[in-house]
Amino acid sequence: MWFMRFPIDAVWVDRSRRVVKVRERLRPWLLAASARGADEVIELPAGTIARTGTQAGDELQYEPV
């Protein structure tokens, strides 16, 4: 079985859930892990950032499921 690359999008947010950094289509084993001022990091299906136009400064709303 040929391996699917399975890239992801990653969004780093600060305490007020304001986006401090976005990285698109990261290959999971090459993740850049840090972002200054970040409190949480969100893993998303690749393409989510582009589709939603998410960028630094945006405020995200999310809740536990």
Next chain:
Amino acid sequence: MGALSDLVLPRRCSGCRAPGEWLCLECRDACEPEPLALGRALAGRAAGTFAGPLREAIHALKYGGEHALAIELGALVAAEVARDLARGAVLDAVVVVPLHRARLRERGYDQAHLLAAAVARSCGLPLLPALRRIRRSVPQVELDRARRAESVRGAFVGVAGSLRGLRVALVDDVTTTGATLRSAAAAARACGARSVRAYTVASDL
């Protein structure tokens, strides 16, 4: 507590119905551990295939609300972790693939968490609750059905830097497509994990 639950619900093997344990030694011996085919980016092992006694046991764990079974199945997973450790793999912590909270409320417990706790205890590794599941909480009325499903599917969120430099053993009960494990592994790496290996009770890949 164990004695009381024995009175209420006598322990029987999920495989052969023999009394005494949730998965008897013979049925445990019948499990054949295997590598998880998750691709180059993520190595992992399952204690067996999702069939026979193991399948029955996992169903009992998921839907029967049986806590003690988590310890027995956790021991099977711990054996796979120990096997890797014996072969020179270095692992610093156990991280669980979290259950959706809605399901947690419905069941009252998180079987993957119970499993991971048992694995961590057996292997002497800390259990780190590094990941959570989330969904977007903006109004979704304007979204079409497909997008809504995607949005509800949920992403993982972790505390930035909380796994910095750690070599992580990711634990879940069963994997079918591998997608959840791969997502959780990516999230762990995004939290700074140096490396991730995945472990499940059973593989349905």
